[in-house]
Amino acid sequence: MAAIPLRQFGRHEVRISALGFGGHHLGDAPDEGAAIRLVRQAVDGGVTFFDNCWEYHRGKTEDWMGAGLQGVRDRVFLMTKVCTHGRDKALALRMLDESLRRLRTDHLDLWQIHGVSCENDPDLFIRKNGAAEALEQAKKEGKVRFVGFTGHKDPAIHLKMLATDFPFDSVQMPLNPFDSQFHSFEQQVLPELKRRGIAALGMKPICGHGDPVQKGVLTGEEALRYAMSLPVTTTITGIDKPEALQQALKVAQGFAPLQPSAMQALRDRCRQYAADGRFELYKLSLKFDNPEARLAHRFPLDMQQVEVKEMLRMSDNSGHPYPPVK
Amino acid sequence: MLGATGLAARGQSGAEVPKRPLGRTGLQVSALGIGGYHLGSADSDADATQIVNEALDAGVNFFDNAWEYHKGLSEERLGRALKGKRDRAVVMTKVCTHGRDKNVAMRQLEESLTRLQTDRLDVWQIHEVIYENDPDLIFGPNGVAEALVQAKQQGKVRFVGFTGHKDPSIHLKMLSHNFPFDTVQMPLNCLDATFRSFETNVLPEVNRRGMAALGMKSLGGSGELVREGAVVVTMGLRYAMSLPVAVTISGIDSLDVLHQNLEVARDFQPLSAGQMQTVREAGRFDASDGHLELFKTTKKYDGDLGREMHGFPSAAELPI
Numbered sequence: 122m123a124a125i126p127l128r129q130f131g132r133h134e135v136r137i138s139a140l141g142f143g144g145h146h147l148g149d150a151p152d153e154g155a156a157i158r159l160v161r162q163a164v165d166g167g168v169t170f171f172d173n174c175w176e177y178h179r180g181k182t183e184d185w186m187g188a189g190l191q192g193v194r195d196r197v198f199l200m201t202k203v204c205t206h207g208r209d210k211a212l213a214l215r216m217l218d219e220s221l222r223r224l225r226t227d228h229l230d231l232w233q234i235h236g237v238s239c240e241n242d243p244d245l246f247i248r249k250n251g252a253a254e255a256l257e258q259a260k261k262e263g264k265v266r267f268v269g270f271t272g273h274k275d276p277a278i279h280l281k282m283l284a285t286d287f288p289f290d291s292v293q294m295p296l297n298p299f300d301s302q303f304h305s306f307e308q309q310v311l312p313e314l315k316r317r318g319i320a321a322l323g324m325k326p327i328c329g330h331g332d333p334v335q336k337g338v339l340t341g342e343e344a345l346r347y348a349m350s351l352p353v354t355t356t357i358t359g360i361d362k363p364e365a366l367q368q369a370l371k372v373a374q375g376f377a378p379l380q381p382s383a384m385q386a387l388r389d390r391c392r393q394y395a396a397d398g399r400f401e402l403y404k405l406s407l408k409f410d411n412p413e414a415r416l417a418h419r420f421p422l423d424m425q426q427v428e429v430k431e432m433l434r435m436s437d438n439s440g441h442p443y444p445p446v447k
Numbered sequence: 448m449l450g451a452t453g454l455a456a457r458g459q460s461g462a463e464v465p466k467r468p469l470g471r472t473g474l475q476v477s478a479l480g481i482g483g484y485h486l487g488s489a490d491s492d493a494d495a496t497q498i499v500n501e502a503l504d505a506g507v508n509f510f511d512n513a514w515e516y517h518k519g520l521s522e523e524r525l526g527r528a529l530k531g532k533r534d535r536a537v538v539m540t541k542v543c544t545h546g547r548d549k550n551v552a553m554r555q556l557e558e559s560l561t562r563l564q565t566d567r568l569d570v571w572q573i574h575e576v577i578y579e580n581d582p583d584l585i586f587g588p589n590g591v592a593e594a595l596v597q598a599k600q601q602g603k604v605r606f607v608g609f610t611g612h613k614d615p616s617i618h619l620k621m622l623s624h625n626f627p628f629d630t631v632q633m634p635l636n637c638l639d640a641t642f643r644s645f646e647t648n649v650l651p652e653v654n655r656r657g658m659a660a661l662g663m664k665s666l667g668g669s670g671e672l673v674r675e676g677a678v679v680v681t682m683g684l685r686y687a688m689s690l691p692v693a694v695t696i697s698g699i700d701s702l703d704v705l706h707q708n709l710e711v712a713r714d715f716q717p718l719s720a721g722q723m724q725t726v727r728e729a730g731r732f733d734a735s736d737g738h739l740e741l742f743k744t745t746k747k748y749d750g751d752l753g754r755e756m757h758g759f760p761s762a763a764e765l766p767i
Contacts, residue, residue, distance in 0.1 A: 240642065241735035303579065396580035399758040406746040407767045418736045419675070420745070421767055 123375025125167035128354050130198075131290055131320030133267070135230075137170040137198045137355055140373035141322065144173030144201070146359030148182040148427070156182075159360055160189025164196060166370045172324075172357045173224070174202040174235050175216045176413045179431035183223035194226055202235035202271060205252040206417035207245030213255035217264060231291060232256065232265040236414045238274035243281040246270075253287055267291060273325065273403040276309035283310075289319055295403060296323035296348050296356070298387045299333065299395040304404050307351060315352060323348045323356040329409060333400045338391060342372055347387050350378035462714030463506030469537070469693045470659030472606050472629050474569065476509040476537050476694045479712035482663070483512030483540070485698035487521035498705050499528035503535055505709050511663075511696045512563070513541035513574050514555045515752050522562035533565055539630075541574035541610060544591040545756035546584035552594035556603060570630055571595065571604035575753050577613035582620040585609075592626055606630060612664060612742040613749075615648035622649075628658055632696070634742060635662035637678055637686040638734035640727040643743050646690060659693040667739050668698075668748055677733040678726070681711050686726050689717035741767065 127136035142163050150156040160171075171190070173183050183201060190197060201220045205213045221227065234252055237243070247253045256268040269291030270282055279294060292314055294306040301307045314321045326348035327334050327341055334341045348356040349372070360366050379387075394400055403409035407420060412429050415422055422429050466475040481502050489495045499510070510529070512522050522540060529536055540559045542552045560566060573591055576582070586592050595607040608630030609621055618633060631653045633645040640646045653660045665687035666672045666680065673680050687695045688711070699705045718726070733739055742748035745767040746759070754761060 239736035244735075394758070396583070397578040397757045397759075402760075402765070406765055407744075408765055419738045420736075421741075421747075423767065 125373045126376055127169070130354050132318035133290065135198070138168050139349055139355055139376055140168055140369055141170035141172050141355040141357035142168050143324070143357045143359035144171070144182045144186060145177045146361035147185055148178035149361040150185070153185050153188060156185035157189040159363065159366060160186055162363065162366055163360065164193050166366070167374060169197050170355045170357070171197050171199050173200065174204065175220050176204045176235070176411055176428060179428055180219070180223055183220055187223050187225035191225060198230040199224065199226065200231035200233060201229055202233045203252065203255070204235045204413040206236060206414045207239070207242055208417055209250050210252060210255040213252045214258065217255070217259055221264065228263060229265045231267045231269060232259060233268065233291065233293060234270035236410065237270050237272035237278060237282055238410060238414065239418050240278060242278065243285055246282065247285045247287060269293065273409055275404065276304060276306050279306065279310045280313065283313060283317065291320040291322055291354070293322040293324055293357070295325035295401070296351055296353065297326050297328055297344055298339070298347050298391040299328060299400050301388050302392060303395045303398050303401060311352060320354040321352065323351060323353045325403065326356055326358055328400045329403060333391070333394065338394055339387065341368060343387060345369060345372045346379055347384060349373065349376055350384060464709065464712040465715050467693050470629055471657045472659065474537055477507045478688055478694060478715050479507055479708060480509035480511055480661070480694040480696040481507060482696045482698035483510065483521045483525060484516045485700040486524050487517030488700040492524055492527065494701065495524040496528040498699055498702060499525065501702065501705060503532060505713065508535060509537050509539070509694045509696070511539050513543060514559050515543040515574065515750060519558070519562055522559055526562050526564035530564060537569045538563060538565060539570035539572060540568060541572045542591060542594065543574045543752055545575065545753040546581065547756065548589045549591060549594040549597070552591045553597065556594070556598055560603065567602060568604040570606045570608060571598060572607065572630060572632060573609040575750055576609050576611035576617060576621055577749060577753065578757050579617060581617065582624065585621070586624050586626070608632065614743065615643060615645050618645065618649045619652065622652060622656070630659045630661055632661035632663055634664035634740070635687050635690055635692065635695070636665045636667065636672060637683060637726045637730045638672060638740055641731050642734040642737055642740060650691065654691055660691065662687050662690060662692040662695040664742060665695055665697060668742050671739045671741065675733070675739055677730055677739055680707060682726060684708060684711045685718055686723065688712065688715055689723060
């Protein structure tokens with residue numbers, strides 16, 4: 122078995138696997154046991170970067186990932202995200218403690234601001250009592266090693282976050298052949314990160330839920346190869362079942378980047394679909410904006426979203442006098 | 448300024464809705480226009496007819512519509528209401544090719560004329576230019592821009608334009624083709640002023656080119672600005688009507704709404720520059736994430752036909 126290449130994390134002498142394990146899809150595994158097995162198999166396969174988020178499946182994916190990483194925590198670089206969406210530092214620090222508890226660890230390797238997708242998020246982030254202060258404090262207290270932010274909406278908002286000159290260690294963004302020619306993070310944000318020595322983390326290599334793969338525009342393998350061939354530290358891909366893990370490992374183990382001509386051929390094939398953003402709904406609709414972001418910014422909720430259903434279920438009358446003891 | 452018809456049109460509330468020039472067309476249009484989509488949402492055909500008649504009597508002469516509104520019902524209702532009064536109205540409708548070719552456009556034009564019971568439109572606009580590649584498709588070979596030219600030549604439409612609610616940069620891309628549009632329609636309200644702003648980015652350019660600016664979504668499209676307390680109805684409408692536009696198109700689905708809007712529009716006096724600035728500043732915080740201008744930030748206001756032509760999920764599958 123060839124190893125997954127390790128790449129340097131921005132300006133730091135830390136190396137992480139070129140393939141990252143996406144936390145959201147872990148919540149789609151049939152049960153905790155299956156999730157634990159997926160995490161273990163990924164670690165054994167050479168994946169060292171694990172992505173998660175306070176609000177994914179209302180905590181379930183952090184819980185399951187924490188269970189999966191028990192005993193191997195020190196072999197991985199663990200990231201989760203905080204869901205302030207413009208709200209205060211105190212909320213951020215409460216979320217951090219919950220994340221640490223669920224992930225069964227005393228520190229995160231990386232803590233990122235989740236879902237920076239509104240024009241005013243940068244202003245709300247770097248204000249008195251804003252989440253920026255929480256990142257600084259958590260770092261000082263040793264609860265997190267590095268900090269960053271993520272978002273899938275608009276390169277201009279990413280650039281506005283960078284213009285705050287907050288000392289981010291990493292920035293996460295959607296990177297795929299469609300993005301390369303439509304409101305492009307690849308063109309507008311990647312070069313700026315390189316210039317600043319910030320680790321670039323790619324996500325949505327197959328556009329989130331694989332729409333262009335289902336429509337036959339390109340294969341999952343081609344899409345992942347494209348994303349991993351960009352100048353990024355890692356490419357985070359959603360893993361919900363063993364087949365998805367095996368497919369990703371097949372690309373990542375012994376990975377050699379595509380030639381520029383092959384990259385261009387993929388861009389060309391995707392051009393007509395990239396032109397109106399039909400496969401990048403995260404840029405043009407609220408589909409990928411979770412309820413915490415919508416509530417904080419007073420956008421309408423999507424009652425079909427898994428996290429919304431979880432929130433509603435929390436108010437169900439269980440018939441028991443106390444919540445279940447975990 | 449009361450002409451003979453003006454005197455007759457005076458209702459119990461007095462003054463008429465003022466008229467303004469429609470760009471360089473030579474037409475005079477009322478500062479308030481009746482939105483066609485909401486005519487289709489009115490409770491009954493009779494209600495729609497009464498809305499149109501009362502509006503005409505108050506001096507409103509600009510009527511908006513689109514081929515795709517309520518599968519033709521909006522055009523049919525307007526056509527019926529204007530029977531015998533067609534010459535008192537400036538009738539606009541929109542063509543809904545969404546990237547398809549000239550022939551589709553010409554077929555839709557014939558259907559619109561039939562439904563509207565007229566042999567000529569005053570204004571024919573390209574509907575819902577909201578996808579990044581729309582300008583390329585519109586001006587591509589055999590695109591809908593050619594249909595606008597042909598329809599004008601054939602005398603089936605007097606003036607042409609386009610409309611969209613998504614992004615000022617797409618409007619500017621349309622204008623950069625230097626096509627002789629007579630009208631350009633866009634969302635204009637007191638929150639737009641400080642968020643992805645058509646007012647700042649598009650309106651001056653449209654006026655510089657001598658085109659008529661048509662404002663819409665003065666209250667957010669479905670009254671979002673009012674419902675969430677960003678502005679009261681009268682001030683929201685006054686702000687939009689005080690901008691350098693020919694007409695502010697307002698969705699009116701009941702007589703109550705018509706009366707409320709006429710209250711503002713009759714004998715309309717624009718806000719002063721200072722008052723405009725106060726309203727903008729008051730809305731700045733609510734504007735700053737776009738949660739009340741959902742037509743810019745979500746899929747909510749994007750029609751199903753356009754979605755289908757561009758390969759997007761339907762409104763049922765992806766409401767916002």
